[in-house]
Amino acid sequence: MRDHKHVEEIEQVLGGSQTGRDGFVSASWRRCVELYGMDPMRRDPAYIVTESELRDHRKQAEWMIGAARSSLQSLFRQVAGQNYVLLLTDAKGVCVDFFGDDLFVDDLRAAGLYLGSNWSESLAGTCGVGACIVTQEPVTVHQDDHFGNAHTTLSCTAAPIFDSLGGLAAVLDISLLRSPTPKRSQNLAMSLVTNAARRVEMANLMAESRRDWVLRLSASPEFLDVDPEAAVRLDGGGRVLGYTRAARRLFPDGGEVIGRRIDEVLGLSVDDLPDLMRDRPTEERIIEMRDGGALFGHAIAPQAPRTAPRSSRRGGPLAGLAGEDPAMAQLLAQAAKLARTSVPLLITGATGTGKTKLAHAIHMVGTANGFLSLDCAGLSPDVLREATAALPGPTTLVLRRIEDLPGGTAPTLTAVLDGGPCLRPIVTTCADPAALALPGPLFHRLAGATLRLPSLRQRRDLGWLLDRVLHRRAPEDMRLSPSARAALLGRSWPGNLRELEQVLDVAIALCDGRVIDLPDLPAPVDSTPEPPDAEEQLEQVMEACGWNMARAARRLGVNRSTVLRRLRKAGLQAPS
């Protein structure tokens, strides 16, 4: 009788009548008949994919299964004992993960609530997963909302899970074999499943974003740090690299979100992100929306690589000298092999490229215990003889800047090298080895293997070096604002690593808080013509905006707190 009424209602809907069903259910019924040629009276068994098809579906959804597992487990614990079953399906509707009560496994399998069942609308008719895939919205398909008579005892509530580029990745479904009649009995299930889907998207975005900024957003300060509603992943220029579904709603409808600048939507720029980090009270981390609303923000900085890549770590002390730079990797691999020999080494490179540091690291990897480092500029034969007179045993002799060795000392050095068989010379020079004006006997006693250090602007690990040097020289929580980082990455560094250390030392000294910003950076030493003074520029903008903080913030594309911080640093005040 009930079946008969169900079929009658479907016929009425097909005839254009309103029967009080949700619009998406009526639309799905129409598709079932008109598009898929289904008959509600047929009791087709659940469609289960083959074992090998299931393996393929699970393999493709592997990352999603991993991201969703703990969320599903905690959701299942919440509904334990209430006969709910949880399904995670891929974007095609095939169940790739499943949580259900073992007691009902046979019933669940018969109803298709099991691994491998395909709940796409074209196979299963109107159902939670199928409707969710079509509408891309959370839905409840309750009892006789289902198209086929085989499913009219089920109640299925499903929420979509999107990947960080906005594509549908999966559907999370919570179903009951038998449920109370009113559809509103499933409101709680709806809220559980949408929250779980949001958390899976968040976990996935966070896992993808270790090297990028993440801005997490919430309408309530209490939940901002623990369970935010939305998140965007941003590059150092403030462009969107990824987002969760809830963040999509912040952007105007229809347009592409990836690649958009965050300041087009929110009243903040990438330079404001450090002000939204966790060490500020939540209530102060307010972000104005372009439409006049406001949200609370929690910015998470990119994680600096803590250790050198595995390949170079094998070299021990040599490992810390470079990040991911192919030329340095090759040079350090050679240095590691040469370190354990007694071959004389000639280390060349422009000033400040790290020749002396490399010589030290090679000594530490090598076998000699003694270490003697001499500056060749003004080195007299007597001083040289005295320094090398009583060496303790096998010794590394580092001769810095061999091009400055006085001509009169060359024969003594040759004699010292011949006299001490346990001396392992490592010389450094800024000159081209071919242009070194050393006597032939000395040159050939020093130039065993040549290691050429690249200049800093040739290195691809500049970002890594910035983090590493900053980490070593500044308090742990000090960081660079994105624009300060971009400015440093864009410099030409004629003084190489020495200049980099000095620039950071100045910036650390000038910086008031924990964020090194553009005004903290000393001007590049080679900058011609003089770049416009940041302080002057700020004063001009403030004057143009009548010292109105909000207008100046808009003009500069930053938050008001950033303008305030920059004013304080520059010691600027509105004219009274």
Ligand SMILES: Nc1ncnc2c1ncn2[C@@H]1O[C@H](COP(=O)(O)OP(=O)(O)OP(=O)(O)O)[C@@H](O)[C@H]1O
């Ligand atoms: N790989 C590195 N990572 C971080 N800092 C480094 C590295 N190499 C060198 N430095 C730092 O850069 C500065 C210059 O290094 P070093 O004295 O080794 O350069 P150099 O090439 O010998 O210079 P010069 O030829 O002018 O004597 C030092 O303070 C050193 O600590």
